[in-house]
Amino acid sequence: MKVINITLTGAMLGMAQASPFVTRAAITDADILNYALTLEHLEATFYEEGLKNYTHKDFLNAGFKDPFYSNLQVVASDEKAHEDFLTGALSAAGASPVKRCSYNFPSTDVKSFLALASVLEGVGVSAYLGAAASIANKDYLTAAGSILTVEARHSSYLRAAKGEVPFAQPFDDPLDFDEVYTLAASFITSCPSSNTKLPVKAFPSLTLKSTGTLSSGSKVRVVAGSDFDDSNPSNLYAAFITVTGPVWAHLSFKGDNSFTVTIPKGIAGQSYVVITKGKSKVTDDNIVAGPAIIEVI
Numbered sequence: 679m680k681v682i683n684i685t686l687t688g689a690m691l692g693m694a695q696a697s698p699f700v701t702r703a704a705i706t707d708a709d710i711l712n713y714a715l716t717l718e719h720l721e722a723t724f725y726e727e728g729l730k731n732y733t734h735k736d737f738l739n740a741g742f743k744d745p746f747y748s749n750l751q752v753v754a755s756d757e758k759a760h761e762d763f764l765t766g767a768l769s770a771a772g773a774s775p776v777k778r779c780s781y782n783f784p785s786t787d788v789k790s791f792l793a794l795a796s797v798l799e800g801v802g803v804s805a806y807l808g809a810a811a812s813i814a815n816k817d818y819l820t821a822a823g824s825i826l827t828v829e830a831r832h833s834s835y836l837r838a839a840k841g842e843v844p845f846a847q848p849f850d851d852p853l854d855f856d857e858v859y860t861l862a863a864s865f866i867t868s869c870p871s872s873n874t875k876l877p878v879k880a881f882p883s884l885t886l887k888s889t890g891t892l893s894s895g896s897k898v899r900v901v902a903g904s905d906f907d908d909s910n911p912s913n914l915y916a917a918f919i920t921v922t923g924p925v926w927a928h929l930s931f932k933g934d935n936s937f938t939v940t941i942p943k944g945i946a947g948q949s950y951v952v953i954t955k956g957k958s959k960v961t962d963d964n965i966v967a968g969p970a971i972i973e974v975i
Contacts, residue, residue, distance in 0.1 A: 705855070707815050708773040709876050713855060714822065715764040716876070717805055719778045720862060721798055722761045725754035727783065728791045740788040746839060753795075753832050760825050767821065776876075779869035796840060797971060799833035800948035801853070801861050807921075808852035833948075842973070846947025849921040853950060856881060856962050857919070857969050882906040884953060884968035887936075893975045894943045902935040902953065902967040915957040918942060919950045919969065924960045929953065946974050 729751065737747045768775040785791040806826035813819040834844035853861075860880045883903035892898060902908070911931035916939040917924035925945060930938045939951065952968035954960055 705812055705877055707813060707818055708768065708771060710809055710813055710822075711764055711768050711771075711773070711818065712776050712874055713809065713876055713878065714806070714825070715761065715768065715776055716779075717802060717858070717862060718757060718761040718764055719776070720781060720865060721802060722754070722757040723778060723781055724783055724795070724798060724865075725750075725757055727781075728785065728795070729754055731785075732788050732791055736788050742788070742792075742839065749835065753835070756828055756832065760828075763821070763825075767818070774874055776873040777870045779873075780867045781865045782867050783865055792836060792840060796833065796836040796842075797948070799829055799836055801858060801971075802829040803833055804851050804853040804950070805858040807850055808854050808858065843947070843975075846974075851919050851948075851950055852921055853919065853969065854962065857950070857952065857965070861969060861971070879962075881952075881965050882967040884951070884970040886970045886972055891975060892941060892972060894941050894945060896974075897938055897940045898972065899932070899936060899938050900951065900953075900968075900970050902937075904935070906935050906967050908935055913955055914966065915954050917952050917954050917957065917960045918945050919952065919960070920944070924957075926957045927951075941972065941974055945972075949974050 734747045737750075738744075765775040783794060785794050803826060806822055806829060810819060810822060810826075813822060830850070837846070838844040855878045859878045860883065863880045864883065882905045885901050885903075886898060887901055888896075888898040908931070911929075914929050914931070914937075916927040916929040916937070918927065918941075925942045927939050927942050932938060937953070941949075949972050950969035951972060952960060952965045952970075955964045955966055
């Protein structure tokens with residue numbers, strides 16, 4: 679199994695200008711639905727563009743036999759259905775649904791398209807899982823849970839197609855609103871000015887620079903974005919996100935916003951690491967970079 683090494687660098691895509699979000703405030707159910715819709719817009723557009731760029735023959739030539747291509751079309755249809763459902767739910771509730779933004783997806787062939795698809799589906803699972811506790815309306819919670827289970831099926835199917843374990847760990851990793859947006863923002867180049875501004879922010883990016891097969895005990899290098907403040911690296915730590923709480927790891931500063939960290943035991947599948955000030959907790963107030971995505975066997 680090879681490491682996922684998708685560069686998620688918001689700065690290079692003009693994230694500050696494109697951001698559809700504002701500084702964190704109280705989050706309502708309407709905000710959460712629009713947050714979910716923002717992600718579903720991204721996924722639906724990604725599949726639409728990918729299935730236009732890469733044909734059935736391209737997938738066959740890349741070694742993906744039938745019915746993989748037709749199944750991928752179903753995945754694309756699912757994401758469009760999620761998009762339409764959330765748009766309708768917001769309108770029915772009297773809220774203004776956000777519209778699609780413009781995006782830049784770094785895929786150049788079938789295999790890089792599928793690698794990114796797998797990442798996006800995994801992030802989708804983590805996003806819905808992390809948002810669930812903040813949803814007050816039980817009907818909305820049930821609907822979000824219904825989407826979450828389908829996103830998980832998508833993720834498993836794509837992982838299996840890529841030769842990865844479909845269910846790499848017994849518990850999925852939840853991400854909070856800001857952590858998810860930090861990952862999603864790098865694909866957004868601009869958004870309609872009429873879109874509702876949501877109370878979410880992006881942290882400085884954190885990019886995995888190591889390649890090859892990674893497992894517990896592997897030492898990896900991560901690099902923070904240019905907006906990262908490395909003036910006091912002695913109090914910085916790496917936190918791997920899990921449902922039971924962060925797994926802490928020693929962080930070695932190498933200069934130029936670069937760090938090395940050893941993957942701790944118990945981390946598997948599509949995993950996320952953030953850099954924090956101190957190691958007592960992981961919150962929006964003490965995350966200083968990340969998440970970075972690390973695929974661990």
